[in-house]
Amino acid sequence: MAGIVSVNSEPTPIGKRRYLDEARMCSEHYKFLIILALAYAFDQMDLFTFSFVAPALTKHWGVSMEWIGLVNSCTFVGMLFGCWFGGWLSDVIGRKKTFLYSVAFFSTFSVLNGLAPNKELFLVFRTLTGFGILSMVVVAMVYITEILPSASRGKWQAISLATGLLSVPLIGQIAGRVVPSSPDGWRHIFFIGGSGFIILFLGLRWLKESPRWLISKGRYAEAEVIIQRFMPDVKVDINNEASIPVEGAVLVKETGTIAALKEIFSKKYARKTSVLITMVCCITVGYFMFFAWMPTLLNEFGFTLEDALWMTALVSFGSPIGNYLAAAVTDKGGRKIPIVIYSVLVGVMTIAFGTLKIPMLIVGIGFMIRVLMDGVFVVMWSYLAESYPTHIRNTGTGFIYSTGRLLTAGAMIVVPIFTKVMDTQHYSTLSVACSC
Incomplete structure (x- = not known):
């Protein structure tokens, strides 16, 4: 591909237009965000469903804390491979197809979780649900970066996720x-x-393929038509722009997975x-250790099943609120400062949480x-998806995001071990351990 084409979010040579980065929000953008919010809603619903049903499984199936830890761990192993697979597949067949295939995949296995006749098949289905969930998420992270205007994409990412997270307190x-x-x-929840x-029905009608991906495949005419839909008031002509070499332009070629991984670990990155x-x-392990185990630990430490569930449900209302608040700051003053401030506050409040019994x-x-954790x-x-250039963005994002899932998969097994040597009076130590 000669030169940097007009839709890249990387530095653009003089004379080139950054069409999508400079676009104004229009109906096509809002349709895209509706699909994304719905996907996040079902993604988060499927992700946290097990935390709500786990106490019931200990009662009705007689499963142990170790088995619950194994299910949580295997779910995150599934997410690990989903990250890798989703990133790779979306570079091969496109963002739209991979996104919709992933939604269909995790929806199918969520239903199968509810139909599982025994704990062995439940474990398999739960692992595959995790695979589909993260395959969708890693594509969505890049998808939104490649479609929305640069000045407001962080805000819209937060708003779409916050809207989707309304499903967590609902479920x-x-x-x-x-x-x-x-x-x-518990089966009806799945x-x-x-x-x-x-x-799937809305996505087939409303979703558009990422023009950046189309251009990376040399499909300029298709990309131009889509960009024109997002910018109806501007004459778009990327065929001509993409075919004219510009002095100083960066040559971008297709990058395989191995080459991309070598690049993100190169001296430059x-x-x-x-x-x-x-x-x-750090953020991923703290987030999922804290909330995935909350209902089960509260139940184990003396609260009734009903009390543990309603307490967790009330806490989950913090998810959408945290993301709506993050929308107000994420595009102002950069990403790094909010991440640091949020993380410090989470650490302080988690220590306080671990001392409570009321x-x-x-x-x-x-x-x-929950407000702070979902905000960070x-x-x-947004910070992760913007950290690498287009040609290695999906692979880099998928790989790094998967490292958090891998560490969480191992950490999930630790909680039952802690509970073997602790009683209610030691809940504070366990709570701090879950958030570190």
Whole structure:
């Protein structure tokens, strides 16, 4: 490909237009965001469903804490491979197809979770659900970066995720009523998560392929038509621009997975990559260790199943609020400062949380932690997706994001070990361990 084409988010030579980066929000952008919000809704619903049904499985199936830890761990192993696969596949067949295939995949296995006749098949289905969830997420992170205007993409990423996260307190409230109602009440929660198939029907009509991906494949005419849909008031002509070499332009060629990984660890990006891996691992492990285990630990430490579920459901209302608040700051003053401030506040409040035994105080502090954790998570997504140039963005993002899932998979097994040597009075130590 001769020169830097007009839709790249990387530095552009004089005379080139950064069409999508400079676009104004229009109906096509909002349709894209509706699909993304719905995908996040079912993604997050499927991701946190197990935390709501796990206490019921210990009661009705007689499973151990170690088995719950194994399920959580295997789910994150599935996510690890989903990250890699989704990033690779979207570079091969495109963002749109991979996104929709991933939604269909995790929706199918969510339904199968509800139909599982035994804990062995449940474990397999849960692992495959995790595979589809993260395959979709890693594509969505890049997809939104390549479609939305640069000046506001962080805000819209946060708003779409926040809107999707409204499903978490919703499913929490439903679980609080349905799960204790019968021995098979937990199955209905998975069936609700599987209704994400509605996204396929809307996505086939509303989603457009990423013009950046099309251009990377030499499909300029198709990219031009799509860009024109996003910029109806501007005459778009990338065929001519892409075919005229510009002095000083950077030559961008297709990059395979191995070559891309070599590049993100090259001297040019090694320092950035190490910082991103550290950031993603710390934030991801703390987030999922804290919230995936909250209902089960509360139940184990003396709260009834009903109390543990409603306390967790109330805390989960912090998710969308945290992302809506993050939308107000993520495009102002950069990404790094909010990430640092949020992370420090989470650490301080988690220590306070671990000392509590009064239900409403647990809910209140847990709610604030959830607000902060979800805020830092969405800012991290934007920061990560913007950290590499287009030709290695998906591979780099997928690989780094997967490292957090890999570490979390191992950390999930540690919680049952802690519970073997701790009682209720030691809950504070365990809470701090889950957030570190």
